[in-house]
């Protein structure tokens with residue numbers, strides 16, 4: 187057939203042959219077709235198969251699946267988990283022309299991401315996330331360079347434990363407002379609620395306060411909607427494996443809908459956060475006293491820091507991009523888990539009643555005395571980390587580790603899913619069991635610094651020099667929200683509306699599919715507390 191096709195093409199497309207008898211013999215045609223077939227195979231097949239690179243002395247990259255992939259869209263952690271079982275704690279996978287090395291063991295994570303942090307702390311220039319949407323900014327998208335150091339230093343001024351004390355009362359207030367909203371909107375537990383916008387507004391208000399010294403006054407406010415929609419779009423477009431355009435360069439030249447969405451998101455971020463920055467600036471110029479916040483710092487130090495407009499807008503957006511979807515996701519996973527674990531809820535109620543009593547609800551200072559609540563929070567973070575692959579790091583030099591070669595520019599993925607389901611460390615790992623954390627009285631921030639990584643609580647905040655800078659704030663927010671929800675309500679499911687704990691939304695940050703639960707006040711003392719809380723307009 188191939189022979190006939192070649193004959194046909196040759197005679198129709200080469201005019202000089204058209205009127206002459208075709209002189210190639212059948213045998214020659216067969217040879218020609220074999221050559222063409224071999225050339226095509228030699229050119230095309232390697233595009234689909236892994237490259238097994240070695241360094242100058244013959245050390246190979248870690249083993250891994252035979253095929254190259256263009257993307258892994260649906261629940262990529264499941265594929266990683268299967269491969270980790272097959273290929274071990276360090277395996278490699280090709281996405282188009284990009285090599286990924288996947289870390290699925292705490293010791294390897296420590297050896298590479300922490301001990302060798304000078305080599306493994308950069309970021310790949312993902313087309314969608316790092317180039318189109320964030321333009322290499324927003325801390326998370328910067329390479330391991332002076333821009334990253336500069337921007338992270340500015341952000342850290344608001345995120346250290348000492349800095350957090352300056353706005354601790356705001357976090358406390360927003361947690362009270364969260365409870366108040368759930369209490370009134372659920373009409374004493376009779377009206378089921380989807381907690382997404384409540385948890386979202388809580389996390390958003392905290393980040394708006396730290397970023398702009400402002401807040402929203404209702405979960406239906408247009409800014410809540412806009413900011414949550416931008417955060418969701420960001421999570422949907424920035425999965426480390428989800429866009430073929432990140433791995434197949436020619437696709438970047440084509441005006442696909444994904445590329446257009448990315449460009450629109452970039453413009454929206456600049457528009458929304460730029461406008462909020464300018465609003466703070468004009469109020470400051472008008473003599474208004476703005477509470478201490480990131481944007482005030484940016485304005486006051488603009489001459490010294492020399493940030494351009496894109497830097498400024500992206501930094502203004504950093505906390506909202508990093509700290510809303512993630513924190514609100516964990517609160518939502520907690521609420522999704524709670525109704526199917528009444529025994530755990532009852533034990534939490536018991537601890538709160540014993541330690542706190544019914545006159546007031548828990549405050550930040552009570553955390554150390556509520557080990558079971560702390561254990562619940564750690565366990566939610568373990569079984570439902572919002573980022574199963576953290577944010578991948580990237581190597582900046584060739585490196586050899588345990589007889590395996592890790593080339594420069596390799597993307598390093600922390601496989602939290604497999605690490606969080608290690609049966610030796612977390613027996614019966616698919617079961618939600620806070621008891622496994624009883625006796626662990628370290629905060630996540632303290633736990634992340636343990637030299638014995640087998641004892642680290644979980645890897646939800648990443649590792650090494652790029653570890654989440656917001657983790658101390660996030661821990662405070664989670665404690666206040668979760669302990670107060672438990673103190674105030676019994677959370678129940680609606681029998682006809684099962685809650686899925688397996689499926690989720692978001693390509694990089696995971697939140698549960700929409701669900702509703704009932705928030706039943708535990709007793710009348712709740713009413714006395716919430717009725718005294720008023721919404722503040724800033």
Ligand code: HEM
Pocket residue numbers: 324325326327338341345504505508509510512513516572573576577578579646647648649650651652653654655656657659660
């Ligand atoms: C429970 C909530 C949160 C979770 C689970 C979380 C998780 C993470 C993870 C896994 C990373 C990547 C770490 C790595 O590269 O190894 C990260 C980075 C980051 N997070 Fe968070 N985060 C949370 C809350 C926050 C908050 C509240 C903020 C801001 C106040 C924040 C700001 C950032 C920033 C700016 C980065 C980029 C750091 C860098 O590239 O140097 N996050 N976060």
